[in-house]
Amino acid sequence: MxxxxxxxxxxxxxxxxxxxxxxxxxxxxxxxxxxxxxxxxxxxxxxxxxxxxxxxxxxxxxxxxxxxxxxxxxxxxxxxxxxxxxxxxxxxxxxxxxxxxxxxxxxxxxxxxxxxxxxxxxxxxxxxGTNIVINKDIAAEKGVTADSSMEEKVLALKGLKIGISSPGSGSDHIIRKLLESEGVNPDREVELIPLGQADAQLAAFKNKDVQAFVYSSPTTDMATKLDGIILFNYSKGEVEEYDGxxxxxxxxxxxxxxxxxxxxxxxxxxxxxxxxxxxxxxxxxxxxxxxxxxxxxxxxxxxxxxxxxxxxxxxxxxxxxxxxxxxxxxxxxxxxxxxxxxxxxxxxx
Missing domain, CATH: 3.40.190.10 (Periplasmic binding protein-like II)
Incomplete structure (x- = not known):
């Protein structure tokens, strides 16, 4: 990159x-x-x-x-x-x-x-400042919630189409590092789709062109009204090693x-x-x-x-x-x- x-x-x-x-x-x-x-x-x-x-x-x-x-x-x-x-x-x-x-x-x-x-x-x-949202039906199918373990949540992303802003961006780096932490190959086992800015991310998620996306708050919060759940809430500081x-x-x-x-x-x-x-x-x-x-x-x-x-x-x-x-x-x-x-x-x- x-x-x-x-x-x-x-x-x-x-x-x-x-x-x-x-x-x-x-x-x-x-x-x-x-x-x-x-x-x-x-x-x-x-x-x-x-x-x-x-x-x-x-x-x-x-x-x-x-x-x-x-x-x-x-x-x-x-x-x-x-x-x-x-x-x-x-x-x-x-x-x-x-x-x-x-x-x-x-x-x-x-x-x-x-x-x-x-x-x-x-x-x-x-x-x-970037969070990861997943469609709630996909989450239920995968058996995960926001309270599931880190490993379970990462593995739930396997096989999904995931929206990012652009290759080489912060959102691209975050999702790649997260997937790799549990042995998921971001180039082979998911499809990372560059979508640009907030409106395009929400539209693709609403239309189910992607099952998850990586973006900053409050766009990810808005997705909770589009059948999404925030699977990883980095902006809240819940990933302790990166807090601050x-x-x-x-x-x-x-x-x-x-x-x-x-x-x-x-x-x-x-x-x-x-x-x-x-x-x-x-x-x-x-x-x-x-x-x-x-x-x-x-x-x-x-x-x-x-x-x-x-x-x-x-x-x-x-x-x-x-x-x-x-x-x-x-x-x-x-x-x-x-x-x-x-x-x-x-x-x-």
């Missing part, structure tokens, strides 16, 4: 896609009323493109920064572009089509191991971090403000998320919010403890400072 980062043709396609379609798919910080006390003028506004390989609760600090005007306070015009998976978002950064990508930290480690010069500069979600793992991060090219420190400091400052807001105003955070999470039963939303709230990054700082859990999770042992650049988080106001 890690070889995908080396394909220039794929990178070119992503860059062209961002150029052609980014404006239609993005929401910019200019949509938020400018803070009259910020002192920013049109001529010193800096444009920044964020390629998002995820949707849902994991992007909460970004949603808060947009809605509260924190990006604009820092003099930033943020264009957000949604791509189908963290691997494609990272490819966009490597190809120069985006300044920052939202990427699972383990995928950043893979990219660095394969020779890419990138670094993570801030945390967004401090928990594996730094999962979703902001990633950029190292050369860009060195050449444009001001821009990345401003982005990190905005996210530090988001973290403080999330920590101090739980109800306000919930109201902001309701604008971004549509079509969900209110009761399901409330349960999912409470399950995920502890993982929302209250600071962009990436801790060594959260990083080290990725070494076990990803099977890649790289020095902390090769992967993580905490300079901007340390200086964040």
């Amino acid at each position: 890690k070889k995908m980062f080396l394909f220039p043709f794929v990178i070119l396609l992503i860059v062209l896609s961002l150029t052609a379609c980014g404006e239609a798919k993005s929401k910019t910080a200019s949509e938020v009323e400018r803070d009259s006390d910020s002192g920013n003028t049109e001529k010193n506004i800096q444009k920044v493109v964020i390629a998002e390989g995820n949707t849902g609760f994991m992007l909460t600090p970004i949603y808060v920064a947009v809605e509260k005007g924190f990006f604009e306070e820092e003099g930033l015009d943020v264009e957000r572009v949604t791509l189908s998976g963290g691997s494609k978002a990272l490819t966009a950064v490597i190809g120069g089509g985006a300044d920052i990508a939202t990427v699972a930290l383990v995928d950043t480690m893979k990219a660095i191991e394969s020779g890419q010069d990138v670094q993570a500069i801030g945390s967004l979600f401090n928990q594996i 793992l730094t999962y979703l991060t902001l990633v950029s090219q190292t050369k860009d971090l060195e050449e444009n420190k001001e821009l990345f400091q401003k982005v990190t400052n905005a996210l530090a403000k988001s973290g403080k807001f999330i920590e101090s105003d739980r109800d306000g955070t919930k109201e902001i998320l309701k604008k971004y999470i549509e079509g969900i039963d209110p009761e399901v939303f409330n349960i999912a919010f409470e399950n995920n709230y502890p993982a929302f990054a209250k600071s962009p700082m990436i801790t060594k403890e959260g990083y080290e859990k990725n070494i076990e999770f990803g099977g890649i042992d790289l020095p902390f400072d090769d992967v993580v650049n905490n300079e901007f988080a340390e200086n964040a106001q």
